[in-house]
Amino acid sequence: MALRTAGSVLVVFLWSVTVVLGQKGWSVTYTPQSICTLKGSTAELSCSYTYPSGTVTTTLWFTEWGTGTEPKNLGQDPKYAGRVDYHLDKKKVCNLKIRDLRESDSATYRFRLLTDQTGGKYSGSPGVTLPVTGLQVKVTGGHQDKTLTCITTCILTDNPTYIWYKNEHKVKEDTSSLYSDYLSDADSYSCAVKGHEDLSSPAVYGPRNTSVSVSPSGEIVEGRSVTLTCSSDANPPVQNCTWWYRKNGGHYQSISNQNTEPQHVFNEIKSSDTGEYYCEARNEMGTDRSESINIDVKYGSKNTSVSISPSGEIVEGSSVTLTCTSDANPPLDKYTWYKKNVTSPKASGQSYSINNIISEDKGEYYCEAQNGRGSMNSTALMIIVAGKQTSVLTAAVGIIVVVLVLILCLSGLMCFRKKASKSTSDTRDTSENVQGDSSPVYDNISGMAMAPTTAQTAATVDQDDVHYARVHVFHSENQEVPLYSTVQLLQPRKKEEDVQYAAVKFNLPSAAIW
Numbered sequence: 001m002a003l004r005t006a007g008s009v010l011v012v013f014l015w016s017v018t019v020v021l022g023q024k025g026w027s028v029t030y031t032p033q034s035i036c037t038l039k040g041s042t043a044e045l046s047c048s049y050t051y052p053s054g055t056v057t058t059t060l061w062f063t064e065w066g067t068g069t070e071p072k073n074l075g076q077d078p079k080y081a082g083r084v085d086y087h088l089d090k091k092k093v094c095n096l097k098i099r100d101l102r103e104s105d106s107a108t109y110r111f112r113l114l115t116d117q118t119g120g121k122y123s124g125s126p127g128v129t130l131p132v133t134g135l136q137v138k139v140t141g142g143h144q145d146k147t148l149t150c151i152t153t154c155i156l157t158d159n160p161t162y163i164w165y166k167n168e169h170k171v172k173e174d175t176s177s178l179y180s181d182y183l184s185d186a187d188s189y190s191c192a193v194k195g196h197e198d199l200s201s202p203a204v205y206g207p208r209n210t211s212v213s214v215s216p217s218g219e220i221v222e223g224r225s226v227t228l229t230c231s232s233d234a235n236p237p238v239q240n241c242t243w244w245y246r247k248n249g250g251h252y253q254s255i256s257n258q259n260t261e262p263q264h265v266f267n268e269i270k271s272s273d274t275g276e277y278y279c280e281a282r283n284e285m286g287t288d289r290s291e292s293i294n295i296d297v298k299y300g301s302k303n304t305s306v307s308i309s310p311s312g313e314i315v316e317g318s319s320v321t322l323t324c325t326s327d328a329n330p331p332l333d334k335y336t337w338y339k340k341n342v343t344s345p346k347a348s349g350q351s352y353s354i355n356n357i358i359s360e361d362k363g364e365y366y367c368e369a370q371n372g373r374g375s376m377n378s379t380a381l382m383i384i385v386a387g388k389q390t391s392v393l394t395a396a397v398g399i400i401v402v403v404l405v406l407i408l409c410l411s412g413l414m415c416f417r418k419k420a421s422k423s424t425s426d427t428r429d430t431s432e433n434v435q436g437d438s439s440p441v442y443d444n445i446s447g448m449a450m451a452p453t454t455a456q457t458a459a460t461v462d463q464d465d466v467h468y469a470r471v472h473v474f475h476s477e478n479q480e481v482p483l484y485s486t487v488q489l490l491q492p493r494k495k496e497e498d499v500q501y502a503a504v505k506f507n508l509p510s511a512a513i514w
């Protein structure tokens with residue numbers, strides 16, 4: 001209020017001053033020297049002049065005086081074309097009228113006259129300053145107690161009366177430039193100055209028509225860069241934007257707080273970014289939220305794996321079904337089955353059944369899952385076919401082994417009987433040889449088998465009773481161990497069943513010869 005009063009006083013003061021800056025009869029008088037004018041209105045610059053003698057040949061208004069000898073005549077400036085009127089007459093009046101003022105017209109305007117006398121040129125200083133202002137509504141205050149102020153960039157010359165509009169309907173007329181009432185962010189407010197109702201301010205209102213756009217448009221594919229933009233119709237412009245996100249119908253959570261940028265950028269969008277998004281735009285008048293948009297991130301197959309049914313041992317002649325599972329969006333539409341080291345695909349479809357399995361079906365199987373966006377091969381699943389005959393054979397071999405071992409033991413008995421007739425040192429040597437030898441079982445067995453062979457040539461066959469007693473002495477060294485224990489002692493040395501099998505095989509001829 002005080003400022004406005006001061007402004008008015010200043011204007012009155014300026015108006016009252018009669019500027020006569022004449023020299024030797026030259027003078028230009030501007031009234032007033034400064035006029036704050038509304039954009040779009042008409043400014044009238046009053047001006048009068050005197051000159052010492054001669055005849056006036058040229059008069060002009062100008063704002064710029066560059067390096068040239070004469071300043072640029074406003075009347076010939078295309079910027080003012082059709083907007084300026086001179087009122088020049090012989091009564092030494094030099095009034096200027098500029099219509100439809102623009103903010104770019106803000107300048108200092110000066111008048112110049114030339115006469116036919118030598119040195120008869122004069123420009124009146126300081127000219128008229130003409131600030132051009134638009135009206136604007138400034139919003140201050142918090143959520144509940146907002147105040148609107150109708151502001152200008154210069155002080156309007158005559159005490160203006162302000163008019164307020166709500167949704168384009170006049171609601172208030174007052175000399176105060178303030179408006180404070182219940183303000184809804186859904187309404188729009190503007191102000192004007194009485195007498196210039198057509199030159200009202202732009203309306204202020206909270207954000208409306210808020211929406212989210214996705215760029216690039218079209219399908220959203222994992223790994224790409226995606227930008228969400230929140231756009232809103234708002235005045236003053238949207239200051240802050242908050243993004244909200246929810247997944248699978250859960251609760252919305254804000255993913256950014258008070259973003260001043262209206263964008264949310266995914267540098268590399270992930271499948272986990274799939275969900276619903278909306279933005280909330282805010283300006284000084286209020287907030288508005290957009291509709292939710294659905295972001296559906298498409299991706300090629302992931303985590304491709306093969307499962308087998310039934311699980312467990314696969315026996316020749318049985319059937320199994322392999323199933324390919326994978327995660328993809330959109331769902332997978334193509335499956336191809338491969339077997340390692342076989343170039344052509346084995347089958348297609350999510351499941352692959354192998355009926356009446358034969359041993360040639362053994363191998364590593366994998367599937368390739370595709371959904372048009374990408375494909376992925378599963379890790380391979382090994383299929384081992386256990387033949388039925390094989391198990392029977394194993395049993396048979398087992399029996400044979402037992403029988404052969406018994407035979408060997410018998411031959412061993414005979415051998416020991418023979419050794420008994422030889423020196424004790426010989427026996428010890430053999431025993432040391434057996435114990436110190438870490439080579440496979442068949443070596444030991446053959447060693448035993450060989451002993452009777454050599455013994456056979458050296459000695460005659462003794463009674464079984466004696467033979468038996470010798471075994472006791474030989475194998476136990478210091479302990480008494482029955483025959484079956486001897487067999488057991490040999491067993492732990494055997495590393496694998498296969499080895500046992502091989503050992504018997506190798507020894508079989510010698511045993512048979514004997």
Ligand SMILES: *[C@@H]1O[C@H](CO)[C@@H](O)[C@H](O)[C@H]1NC(C)=O
Binds near residue numbers: 208209233
């Ligand atoms: C929102 O925008 C649309 C299209 O630009 C327009 O037709 C509609 O009138 C606007 N609604 C509001 C409330 O401004």
Ligand SMILES: *[C@@H]1O[C@H](CO)[C@@H](O)[C@H](O)[C@H]1NC(C)=O
Binds near residue numbers: 239240258282283284
């Ligand atoms: C926008 O955010 C900034 C920073 O968080 C905050 O200071 C400002 O008040 C916010 N503007 C509006 C209109 O809420």
Ligand SMILES: *[C@@H]1O[C@H](CO)[C@@H](O)[C@H](O)[C@H]1NC(C)=O
Binds near residue numbers: 302303327
């Ligand atoms: C897919 O694999 C990733 C990483 O190996 C894992 O984090 C994710 O849980 C898997 N997804 C599914 C559906 O198995």
Ligand SMILES: *[C@@H]1O[C@H](CO)[C@@H](O)[C@H](O)[C@H]1NC(C)=O
Binds near residue numbers: 340341364
């Ligand atoms: C496939 O072939 C490679 C080389 O030809 C061979 O080393 C590999 O053992 C084979 N794999 C199978 C499962 O037959």
Ligand SMILES: *[C@@H]1O[C@H](CO)[C@@H](O)[C@H](O)[C@H]1NC(C)=O
Binds near residue numbers: 376
């Ligand atoms: C899957 O395996 C097949 C056959 O070896 C091959 O042609 C294809 O390129 C593989 N796909 C992928 C994604 O590695």
